[in-house]
Amino acid sequence: QVHLVESGGGLVQAGDSLRLSCATSGLTFENYAMGWFRQAPGKEREFVSTIGRFGSTYYTDSVKGRFTISRDNVKNTVNLEMNNLTPEDTALYYCAASPSIFEYRASRSYDYWGQGTRVTVSA
Numbered sequence: 001q002v003h004l005v006e007s008g009g010g011l012v013q014a015g016d017s018l019r020l021s022c023a024t025s026g027l028t029f030e031n032y033a034m035g036w037f038r039q040a041p042g043k044e045r046e047f048v049s050t051i052g053r054f055g056s057t058y059y060t061d062s063v064k065g066r067f068t069i070s071r072d073n074v075k076n077t078v079n080l081e082m083n084n085l086t087p088e089d090t091a092l093y094y095c096a097a098s099p100s101i102f103e104y105r106a107s108r109s110y111d112y113w114g115q116g117t118r119v120t121v122s123a
Contacts, residue, residue: 002026009117022095034078038091050104092116
């Protein structure tokens with residue numbers, strides 16, 4: 001059974017940093033692209049970042065230069081380093097696994113999802 005478990009969320013002030021982690025089990029981690037999505041209150045879930053099997057990275061425009069995604073194929077984890085956070089980054093952040101980097105922005109491309117970790121950024 002596949003499990004994705006996010007951690008690292010919290011309440012911070014604007015300008016602060018957080019590091020989200022996603023621990024995986026039950027899947028062949030190196031065969032999956034790993035993504036982060038977020039859902040703010042009252043909004044639809046949106047793509048944040050993805051890292052491919054071989055390390056290629058993709059970001060939504062609003063986080064470019066502030067967020068960094070990385071993966072550890074030994075520990076089977078994916079991380080999202082978030083710097084210079086703003087209140088607009090407040091959301092529930094989800095980790096997801098996809099067998100392909102194709103259409104990485106689309107939720108439907110991801111087979112497995114975690115339960116999410118909440119990030120709240122105060123002004």
